[in-house]
Amino acid sequence: MAKSGGEEADSARRRGRPRSIETSNSILESAYALMAATGLATTTIDAVARHSNVSKMTIYKWWPSREALLIDAFLHHAAQMLPLPPVSSGTPAARARRHAAAYAEALQGEFGKVQLAVISECISKTGSAELFYARYLQFRRDALVAMIAAGQKDGSILAEGAPEDLYDAIYGGLFYRYVFGIAPVTPAYARSLVDLVLRPKG
Incomplete structure (x- = not known):
């Protein structure tokens, strides 16, 4: 499986002793738990180190920044x-419906709040969301764009636009609606949006 931008960056950065999966997961889970429970302002490296019982030196060794x-x-x-x-879970359109619906449902809970907070943090610290795109969104976007392209190729998706534009219309639309609170972002709405944009055959 292809690596995300963040994973590739980490691989290139590490040359010595490989990181412990158990320790790495503990750090990541602690960081997310703190973000969800107390917000980003209090999710410092010090706080993550205490919560995960890992030294700050280890965290800084594996991540270039907070x-x-x-x-x-x-x-x-x-x-x-x-x-x-997965490819085995149905047609590209059916898989797109399920994933978009799951994303819409996730937005209603802590996941949506944490995602928005992390993006805002990137913009406030670096002036753009490029870091978020490189480490998180690019890999997922590329995989779902390829899925849409496969559906266009096999005829199960009738929409003729560029796969990238179709993806952005779906997920950009869901995120826009969520951020501005225009209307509820429900799984049913997400599925209908997928059908509107992709025009699945049958």
């Missing part, structure tokens, strides 16, 4: 909560 750690903690949680749909 922002990178927060994004990877969100990525770690999202990978479990919103796994990318």
